[in-house]
Amino acid sequence: MGKSKARIFRKGINDQIAKISREDAVKYAVDFLENSQMSKAKHYITMFGIEPEELLEGGASYEAVVAIKNIFT
Numbered sequence: 001m002g003k004s005k006a007r008i009f010r011k012g013i014n015d016q017i018a019k020i021s022r023e024d025a026v027k028y029a030v031d032f033l034e035n036s037q038m039s040k041a042k043h044y045i046t047m048f049g050i051e052p053e054e055l056l057e058g059g060a061s062y063e064a065v066v067a068i069k070n071i072f073t
Contacts, residue, residue, distance in 0.1 A: 022048055026058040033064040042071055 020028075025048040032041035033055070044050065045068070052065050052072055 022050075026050055026054050030055055030058040030060040033060050033068070038068060042068065045071060 025044045029041045029044040029050055032038070032044070045055075052069070055065050056062065
């Protein structure tokens with residue numbers, strides 16, 4: 001693959017993947033937990049390795065965190 005094609009390919013990949021910080025990931029995970037969208041919340045939690053304490057500090061309810069405790073162990 002030539003340099004130009006490789007550069008265009010990498011640029012396309014970077015454009016598709018959203019750049020998200022850990023703080024944003026915690027916020028999104030908390031929002032998804034509170035809206036009962038457990039699969040999306042689990043995606044962020046496992047991708048960023050978010051701990052239960054971070055979710056509680058981010059505003060998640062204790063009940064929501066306890067409901068997904070099996071992914072933290």
